[in-house]
Amino acid sequence: MASSMLVKVTCLSMICLVLDIPLANAALSCGQIQLTVAPCLGYLRNPGPSVSAPCCNGLRSIYGQSKSIADRQSVCRCVKGTIFGLPGINLSALSSIAPKCGINLPYKISPSINCNTYFSNL
Ligand SMILES: *[C@@H]1O[C@H](CO)[C@@H](O)[C@H](O)[C@H]1NC(C)=O
Secondary structure, three states: HHHHHHHHHHHHHHHHHHOOOOOOHHHOOOOHHHHHHHHHHHHHHOOOOOOOOHHHHHHHHHHHOOOHHHHHHHHHHHHHHHHHOOOOOHHHHHHHHHHOOOOOOOOOOOOOOOOOHHHHHO
């Protein structure tokens, strides 16, 4: 149970980072995104000096599959709907995880992010 929640949180975090990473052709479901970013959960709950390779690889995978605005919005909603509802997530760690993986996002991931507005302004 707890691990499942953690996975969801991690996935969401990763997704936030990956807001720029739309799901390609909707090939990735929210559940798949969550599983892909699951390795990031540990970092989000207990931030360290670096993000694990599995976590970064998962983020890059999602990022690389983002192609349309609709896909990005789906990822955004998946992340927003999951991660911010979970306890124990360090928002500072969440906002810094993408840069630490070498992924440059033009915005900050936050609980107030508007998936519609953000993506329409890309
Ligand atoms: C979040 O993590 C940072 C280190 O990256 C730490 O300084 C801060 O206290 C943490 N915040 C919470 C609410 O745990």
